Amino acid sequence: MPELPEVETIRRTLAPYLPGKVITRVEPRLAKAFRPDPETFLREVTGRKITSLARRGKYLLLSLDNGKKIAIHLRMSGRLLYSENPSPPPKHTTLILHFEGGAELLMEDPRKFGTVHLFAGKDAPPGLTALGPEPEKKKEVLANLRAAGERRKVSVKAVLLDQRVLAGLGNIYTDEALFLAGIDPSRPVNRITPEEWEKLYTAICQVLEEGLSHRGTSRRDYVDGKGEPGTHQDYLRVYGRRDQPCPACGEPVAYKRVAGRGTHYCRICQQ
DNA sequence: AGTCGCCTGGTA
């Protein structure tokens, strides 16, 4: 569910609490979510201390004092919640880490798509290894966008959603960036001009920064690491606003399927 | 490059 601004907000809300915590007990509750397997996870994580917390794309990365790392991906409906006074775990709980002193970190995930990957250096999750640059790496991102543009006639939306091109965009912020840049989501990527790539890059940075400043978009599932929703849903220009007036021209916001995803756009402002 | 599968839950 969460995209870069949401995952980064989760990281920021957890950062004051997790580093330094000793994991006294581990409860992997949804076996299929664990790589390589829940038994290994239990064995390698119990008794370890969390040394740091980072984000890469939509992955949260916990480093442990035995050199191993945990990569958590929340996919569509995952939540990570830190609590110092835990209540009974919700129905769909993937993982609970219990800490010395009684606090816990709980991963809840109704749709059960989320993954928890324990690894050491070499065997990182393939999706993490293949991840493109973070959005702020302007030169690399623009180079990847242009390279994607030379090759094929896929839609520009599909390219923005491709985590190997740049890391962190999902369905919401992709639609928002394409609206800001005035580009039709289904435009073949080989017909984007250099000026438009530049404009699109600027729009991507803008919508991600806005989302982050509002602590994420909470439409259905998303809350931060302390259970607080974000407010960026109140500032979205087109996403989720089907049939409502375009903020620029008043035309009803259109909706169709592009790159396999529900897509919101303005047929007047975006060409 | 598009569609399907993975899952559950909310809403029309």
Next chain:
DNA sequence: TACCAGGCGACT
């Protein structure tokens, strides 16, 4: 009842 959902990998 049917369709939709902040993702992504495995299929054609």
